[in-house]
Amino acid sequence: xxxxxxxxxxxxxLVTCGLPYANGRCHIGHLRTYVPADIFVRTLRKRGQRVVFxxxxxxxxxxxxxxxxxxxxxxxxxVGRYHAHFDRIFARMGVGFDYFGTTDAPSNHxxxxxxxxxxxxxxxxYPRDIELAYCPRCDRFLPDRYVEGVCPFCGVxxxxxxxxxxxxxxxxxxxxxxxxxxICGSGAEYRTQEHFFFRLSRFKDFLLQYLPGLRGTSNARxxxxxxxxxxxxxxxxxxxxxxxxxFPGHDGLVVYVWVDAPIGYVSFTEEWAK
Numbered sequence: 712x713x714x715x716x717x718x719x720x721x722x723x724x725l726v727t728c729g730l731p732y733a734n735g736r737c738h739i740g741h742l743r744t745y746v747p748a749d750i751f752v753r754t755l756r757k758r759g760q761r762v763v764f765x766x767x768x769x770x771x772x773x774x775x776x777x778x779x780x781x782x783x784x785x786x787x788x789x790v791g792r793y794h795a796h797f798d799r800i801f802a803r804m805g806v807g808f809d810y811f812g813t814t815d816a817p818s819n820h821x822x823x824x825x826x827x828x829x830x831x832x833x834x835x836x837y838p839r840d841i842e843l844a845y846c847p848r849c850d851r852f853l854p855d856r857y858v859e860g861v862c863p864f865c866g867v868x869x870x871x872x873x874x875x876x877x878x879x880x881x882x883x884x885x886x887x888x889x890x891x892x893x894i895c896g897s898g899a900e901y902r903t904q905e906h907f908f909f910r911l912s913r914f915k916d917f918l919l920q921y922l923p924g925l926r927g928t929s930n931a932r933x934x935x936x937x938x939x940x941x942x943x944x945x946x947x948x949x950x951x952x953x954x955x956x957x958f959p960g961h962d963g964l965v966v967y968v969w970v971d972a973p974i975g976y977v978s979f980t981e982e983w984a985k
Contacts, residue, residue, distance in 0.1 A: 733775060765976065836910070841905075914943075
């Protein structure tokens with residue numbers, strides 16, 4: 712890991728932070744992410760280093776949509792409130808981003824679609840029929856946190872995307888057992904639908920060569936290496952939703968939030984550069 716003594720360097724340095732999720736107010740835990748980053752940026756600048764400090768609100772995903780539905784507002788209104796809240800709080804904390812954007816900005820939509828289109832063209836994204844939880848009463852598919860059931864790994868009650876009360880494993884679409892609709896409480900069933908997958912399995916050898924040399928903590932490196940050493944499955948990158956980056960050519964599907972959110976770092980930097 713680089714230390715401050717390694718700077719300045721000739722090229723500008725890009726500093727980012729984890730994107731705050733626009734589904735709740737700032738709390739004391741946010742201090743540990745954004746204040747240290749701001750201190751690091753200020754220190755580099757005092758040493759004469761050119762620095763670009765970007766961040767933004769993470770604005771898509773089922774938790775936001777479900778919260779908006781409970782409050783009787785549109786998702787865009789909800790994330791707008793929290794984005795403005797983050798702006799105010801970071802200013803009061805003295806955290807000075809050069810650019811603080813939002814992943815729902817048109818620039819991030821277009822950059823995400825450009826990357827997804829290029830992956831499709833290169834053969835890294837492909838369609839596959841999968842079994843998904845479906846609520847006959849609500850007449851809709853149930854992505855991620857719209858469904859709860861039994862974890863297939865440990866048998867504990869779990870959300871559709873994570874066994875947060877048991878083994879902690881991430882759950883893929885269709886893995887939850889005995890699914891129940893979170894909207895109406897009715898039992899759900901499994902139905903087949905076409906979704907799109909990223910060929911993550913093709914990158915196992917690359918990742919095992921890349922990760923050992925990655926700068927960072929040994930715990931983070933070892934965790935990632937252990938995960939990759941296990942069987943690496945292709946990754947579903949679409950969800951049955953209206954809120955999000957629309958997947959090209961398929962009504963009712965959006966790009967998974969864990970795809971468009973990290974692309975935000977690219978689009979935020981591009982917007983700053985304008």
